[in-house]
Amino acid sequence: MRLFQFSIIFLFFLSMIEGVKYATGLSDYLIPPLSEITAMILGRWRDFLVPSLNTLGVAIGGHCLAIILAVVVAFWARGGSILSNMIKTAAYNLQAYPVVAIAPLVFIFLGDGLVSRLLIATLICYFPLLLNFLGIFSSSVEEVEHFFMQTGRLDSMMEITIRVFENLDKMITVIAGSATLAMVGTIVAEFLAATMGIGYVIRKALYQNNLAAILACLLYIGFCSSLYLMAVEGMGRFIKRQLLT
Amino acid sequence: MELSVRNISFGYKEAEYLLFHRLNFHITSPGFYSLFGFSGCGKSTLARIIAGLLSPQEGIVQKDHIHTILLCYNTERLPGWLSIGRHLESVKAKRVSMQDLEFIVDQLGLHPLLGKKFFRLSMGQKNRANLARYLVQDFDMLICDEVLANVDEPSRNHILAIVKEKFCKDKIVFYISHNVDEVCFFSKKVFVISGGTSETKRLVEIPGIDGIKRQRDPGMDELVQNTIFKVLMAASSSQGRER
Missing domain, CATH: 3.40.50.300 (P-loop containing nucleotide triphosphate hydrolases)
Known part of the structure; x- marks a missing residue:
């Protein structure tokens, strides 16, 4: 469904560009004809698919790291202790700062390899995840927790299990939403300084003023993002089904 | 006391x-x-x-x-990831025997519900399942x-009679x-x-x-x-x- 939706949007976008071109009489140099774009997408598919999959791999890695990090930090920050409050305050203040702005620093210190891309992807989707997980882990579900509290069975694991289960839909939505952010983070990182991935291909195409290549990149990015989102949502639905049946 | x-x-x-x-x-x-x-x-x-x-x-x-002292109330919910039966078994106090658990399950009419999840039950069934887990605690x-x-009136009367006699x-x-x-x-x-x-x-x-x-x-x-x-x-x- 997501792939179909994306294909429709992409075709609509492409026809709009071509429509503007023919309506205003722009040259083929500025906006390539449909035949050239199609040839680029189908003829050089390997040049776009491999970097897109590379970007997707880094985005998935960054996303997983961000989820693990957000779960761990939210777990420690959920209580009312001084340390918890300090972590919460730091998280709220840090998330207000645009992470992309520190990306150049990451490249200066860590170089233009995999680690930098991974780190930026992680940081970009980490804060929204953390804030949501903090909210979920900190808000008690009184009607379920009461019994366990009364009978002395409400340990940390039980508390988190109850809160995650009760907010499963919210968590799945947040994780799926942050998957797009991970993809965005990776592309931004590649666009800035990396030497691999689809962001790097876009940068090269930009320098060559090659709109057909940029449009081909957008198509492959869209396909990869849609596939990843479908996988995350499908996984969420599977987990939910397993727990509820 | x-x-x-x-x-x-x-x-x-x-x-x-x-x-x-x-x-x-x-x-x-x-x-x-x-x-x-x-x-x-x-x-x-x-x-x-x-x-x-x-x-x-x-x-x-x-x-x-x-x-x-335990306090139970009617809007409480059992965790949704376990069936009623598995939940009751997992929360039964050590001092309460399996026979006692069986008795409570039987008297509260929970046998047909043991394999079901809490959110699938009617309001009255939810009330009975909730009370049952408190009755198998050490209090x-x-x-x-x-x-x-x-809970409907005849069942309520029966449950209250059982609670009185047993506890x-x-x-x-x-x-x-x-x-x-x-x-x-x-x-x-x-x-x-x-x-x-x-x-x-x-x-x-x-x-x-x-x-x-x-x-x-x-x-x-x-x-x-x-x-x-x-x-x-x-x-x-x-x-x-x-x-």
Whole structure:
């Protein structure tokens, strides 16, 4: 469904560009004809698919790291202790700062390899995840927790299990939403300084003023993002089904 | 086994006035006791104070030979990832035998529901499943706050009779309900919170029938009607004056 939706949007976008071109009489140099774009997408598919999959791999890695990090930090920050409050305050203040702005620093210190891309992807989707997980882990579900509290069975694991289960839909939505952010983070990182991935291909195409290549990149990015989102949502639905049946 | 509530005063922070002012009552032996009062008079708040979940601004709750007080209420939910049967098995207190668990499951009519998840049950079934898990705990006093509110009357009568027979010999069951009839019939004593302001609100103690099985006995019916009349009069006494 997501792939179909994306294909429709992409075709609509492409026809709009071509429509503007023919309506205003722009040259083929500025906006390539449909035949050239199609040839680029189908003829050089390997040049776009491999970097897109590379970007997707880094985005998935960054996303997983961000989820693990957000779960761990939210777990420690959920209580009312001084340390918890300090972590919460730091998280709220840090998330207000645009992470992309520190990306150049990451490249200066860590170089233009995999680690930098991974780190930026992680940081970009980490804060929204953390804030949501903090909210979920900190808000008690009184009607379920009461019994366990009364009978002395409400340990940390039980508390988190109850809160995650009760907010499963919210968590799945947040994780799926942050998957797009991970993809965005990776592309931004590649666009800035990396030497691999689809962001790097876009940068090269930009320098060559090659709109057909940029449009081909957008198509492959869209396909990869849609596939990843479908996988995350499908996984969420599977987990939910397993727990509820 | 004794519970004394002495001079309890309580008001919620956001409220302008106190909910109670110097309420007193005593329970001196195991048995089935009830708390009755009209909506909003503070029954659930008083239950939470007794269970130690709220601290009164004034007064104390003294307990003698009462170590574990559990409070259950009707909107509680069982965790959704386990079936009713697996949940009951996992939360059963060590001192409660499997036979006791079987007995409770049987008497509360939970056998057909054991394989089901909580969210698939009807409201009445949810109430029964919730009460069952409390009955398989190790407690000295169980406060039931409208815990059978959605259960049909014959089942409710049966469950209350079972609870009385099985638990009230050596434990205190403190039952909160809006159903004046069952409150009067089953209870050893009915504690009634009267209406009015915190200053005029009182806790009136009325002897109950302390019955177990409902029978068509004209004499008994009259006795129950008399008790009901006394309880309703006590509950509405200050309210009537105010109106």
